[in-house]
Every structure is written in C-alpha cells, then in structure tokens.
Amino acid sequence: MGHGYFGGDRSSRSVLVTHQADVDLAGRLARWSLQLQEFLLRIIHRNGRLHRDADAFSRYPVDAPQELDEQLYCTLAAFSIDTESKSEFQ
DSSP states (O other), rough: OOOEEEEEEEEEEEEHHHHOOSSOOOOOHHHHHHHTTEEEEEEEEEGGOOSSSTTTTTSSSOOOOOOTTTTOOOOOOOOOTTTTTTTOOO
C-alpha cells in the first residue's frame, strides 16, 4: 500500500475520476496512474461552478522558472476539506 497516505480531492476535472477507474491507459496517463496507486486517494468530481477557489494556483502569476539544485526535491500538496465532508474521508 505504498506510503500509507490517505487523502481526498474534489476536482472540477471529471477526467481525473474517469482515469482513476480506467485500466486501459497508455503512455503518460499510465505512468501517472501508477504513481497515484501508491496512495490511498479518492478523487470526487465536483462541478466547476461549485468551486469558489478552484483556480487559486492556476491563475496566480509567477516569474520564469528558476534552475534548482538537482539534489533538491520539493512536494506541495494542497487540500481543502470542509467540516461537512470530512466524515467521508474517515
């Protein structure tokens, strides 16, 4: 069961939900699916109109990418769980 991490995400991308259940993937999608299988993760589709903060990071202006040391690895995970749906993930 990989790292044993449990998390959830409500996404406006219905494609994520579709690919999570699909077993006939190729190329990049197959590699992406294999990497996600390390985690106990549930992705739930949520209509984009219901997301008030859906594009907070995608619309944030950033400078040009900087070169990082090859030894430096960083992971960012952002989750927003409201109190009503928190019980779904327990």
